[in-house]
Amino acid sequence: MSLTQGFVDEFERLLQWRRDVRHFASEPISDELVEHLLDLACLAPSVGNSQPWRFVSVDEARHRSAVVANFSAANAHALQGYEGERAERYANLKLAGLGEAPRQFAVFCDEDTSQGHGLGSRTMPEMLRYSTALAVHTLWLAARAHDIGVGWVSIIDPERMADDLDVPRRWKLVAYLCLGRSLDESTVPELERVGWQARSSACRQVIYR
């Protein structure tokens, strides 16, 4: 497969511009586009080709309310972990777009899947969850390419969510996703813009062995 330099340049812009979105327009996304994005997510790599991701579309009002309650409790608990100015900053952060995002998905890892016959996850069983995270990331980038923003909400009690959504017991929550048109077009992470922290260069220090 050959890709043009023009493609590569645009792809790199996509990576820079992806963002974790918390400000959504409430206008709906077409079902056709959502289905297409899920098809693309399923192209993600997975250990032993196990495809352990399971998507739960959260639509009913009672389930949306349960998610908001879950988030609110986890967020209040998290706030207690900060003090002084840091706590004040935390309290002022907008950390999710649960009230506005028109489509929301809970993404689970099916740890009971026989698909893949266990290949590649014997010494690293966490590979199934990593594979699920990669499907989330694939969905995220694909959504952005189609001008849809994604926010990954992790301030959540994962077991409570699995209970609330009544999924099989061996499904483990990996991500809760908000999807919608983004009202945020910056290439700078919001946490950096609002002074939570600057980006670090530590991650970029390669060690040679």
Place this chain on the structure above:
Amino acid sequence: MSLTQGFVDEFERLLQWRRDVRHFASEPISDELVEHLLDLACLAPSVGNSQPWRFVSVDEARHRSAVVANFSAANAHALQGYEGERAERYANLKLAGLGEAPRQFAVFCDEDTSQGHGLGSRTMPEMLRYSTALAVHTLWLAARAHDIGVGWVSIIDPERMADDLDVPRRWKLVAYLCLGRSLDESTVPELERVGWQARSSACRQVIYR
């Protein structure tokens, strides 16, 4: 940001064509390109913008040998978990390109990082490792856009590798990556082509709640 339909089409082809590569040409990759790919990997999303990924370039012959020994032991152990025809098939799989891939990276998650101030990982501490997996996936897609193949080797004892590479104690191995020009240009996963299994449609069944 607006992207053209031509870009979107090519991006979707990239997702289809990415592959987990186990057949590499041994020709070197320029240091400049490797540095560029690492810069792109650092554009990955991370919980609280914690950027917990740490890249270790594995180059010395003694370290490459240790990785091969680690893989061989884990692979022999995994083979014991299969019986009959499945064991025969497993034994015939080529599951890594450790002998050929010119550049190899162990990717760790620094679970001690203060970057991000713990935001978003209180109820889901595994978010740090998921973020590291997302950096791996970003590197993977970026490499493919630049015509470099990537193979993620997980048939590895992660603690033994951390010991062998002598990294800080709180760094947890997430991935071992082989990079090089791919000798495999198929859009069909190798595990499917060699009859390990067909792809599943279970992953694509959306549940509505």
